[in-house]
Amino acid sequence: MPLAPVGEELSPPERTRFARHVILPGIGDTGQRRLRAAGVLVVGAGGLGSPVLLYLAAAGVGRITVVDDDVVESTNLQRQVVHGVADVGRLKVESAVAALQALAPDVTVTPVGERLSAHNILDLVADHDVVVDGADNFPTRYLVGDACARLGVPHVWGSVYQHDAQTSVWWAGEGPCYRCVFPNPPPPGAVPSCSTGGVLGASCGAVGSVMAEEVVKLLVGVGEPLVGRLLLHDAWRQEWSTLAVAADPDCVVCGAAADPHRPLGIEKEPRPGSGDGSEISSxxxxxxxxxxxxxxxxxxxxxxxxxxxxxxxxxxxxxxxxxxxxxxxxxxxxxxxxxxxxxxxxxxxxxxxxxxxxxxxxxxxxxxxxxxxxxxxxxxxxxxxxxxxxxxxxxxxxxx
Incomplete structure (x- = not known):
């Protein structure tokens, strides 16, 4: 079932620009109008957020909100392709908006240059058809996952470490939510960040492109979304595989006995300078x-x-x-x-x-x-x- 409504008729210039979608079975004229009428929230303008943002804007998604409170650093440029050398020191959301406006000036891009919290997450999620999570830290991942599950909004998620990547679509009510499969964050120090373990830049592009595909499929209502499946990618072996995952009936967020007033996310925030919180230690x-x-x-x-x-x-x-x-x-x-x-x-x-x-x-x-x-x-x-x-x-x- 498509998540986006059918928007107004395409203009002749729009029909020309999106001709390869219009002639594509499964999207067509109606699907392209749905994309233009859709709203997508993208959390993170980094390694995963960059290809997602570029492909969603290029696809003609009408309204994109990008959330990131970080600034561009030179070490980001190896993989965060929405930014350039001239953007170093600039807020990532500002850089991303400029890049998307140059690529697709008719797309409305709203920057949110602040950290997500329990105070702003629900309003942001509720205002969009799909949420994309490209965050690089566990507190944000659990916050986004909990909020999407509570509101029943599909949550396209991805993660990359070194040359390995994972992605899925979490959707409470249709399949598992993020916390069904990952009920608790890993112990402090158990998962190194990409700043300490490294990351293959092109792997971000590979899995980010898959995430953009999932968003388009959900909005248009075509194909089989990655609900109930965890897609794994190993770039070194150039292998893709899937694992079946299921909803947890006892999930504290989306289970039958879940408390709708339970605090969102996890309590422990990352220490300033710790990157993704994986270096936190008692x-x-x-x-x-x-x-x-x-x-x-x-x-x-x-x-x-x-x-x-x-x-x-x-x-x-x-x-x-x-x-x-x-x-x-x-x-x-x-x-x-x-x-x-x-x-x-x-x-x-x-x-x-x-x-x-x-x-x-x-x-x-x-x-x-x-x-x-x-x-x-x-x-x-x-x-x-x-x-x-x-x-x-x-x-x-x-x-x-």
Missing amino acids: VATEPALPSLSVTALAQRLRDRDAGADAFILLDVREPGEREVVTIPGAVPLPLGQVRSDRGEAVAKLADGIPTLVYCKSGARSAEAVGLLRARGVDAVDVTGGVLAWVREVDPTLSTY
Whole structure:
């Protein structure tokens, strides 16, 4: 059943522009008029949001709202194709609006440059026919999923990590909602972000294009949407596969006994600078952990080179991250290894001298410091990690 109403007759220029849709069985003149009458909410103007936005605007979707509170960074350009070099430092929603206006000036694009919350999500979802979730963090994913399930609005979702991708259409009442299949977020630190694990840019384009296809199918009422199926993509093996997924009758959001007044989303928000919340750690919030600034670290490194100080500088990031940038003189030991032996290897290595620990921005290093101190190591957290080092000590270095 099509979700969008049939709009007004197409004008001759519109019929020419969308001729390849008009002659396409399944869309035709009526389907194109539905697309023009439709409203789609796109959450995120990043790796997945970029191809979705471009293809929906090109397809003639009449009204698009894009939500993102982030700004364009140079590291985004490897995959976020709706932005360009000149947009670095600009709000992503502003950049996206400009790109879509250049591509499809007749499409109404509304930017929402603020973070989604329980206070604004329901109104935004209710005002659109379909919601697309291209968010890169779990709090937003659960917030969007819960709101769509509560309102019965179909929710086109996608996720990419490294070269693996997943996508589906969650639709309470027609199939499972997001929380039916993923009832709880993963434990803190269990899922690395693309900023720490990397991501193949073209994979965002591949799965983002599938997401745009699903939106068009839902609006026009053609084909078989990915309701009840989870589509998996492995770019390295160039394989696509599907898993059957089902609604949970006991789902706390869409189940028969669900509380309609239950708070939306998950309670824990990501710490500023943590990317997707995957680096959040209960240890990281402990106020008693000793720390030092990157400028203080720079002085201590100079003192160590002069023989006036003795310490270990420990880098707990992943090998791929160290390929981009490192602080000179660091010993590499990923956090996973620190966790596996609770810091025993570092305790032997330190042998009574202090251990200064850094990661990308501070969350993983704080966890490592907590583990090491529990093992008796004089561990100190380097505040802000390598990003702060580049920003405050050596801006000539690469960042990510």
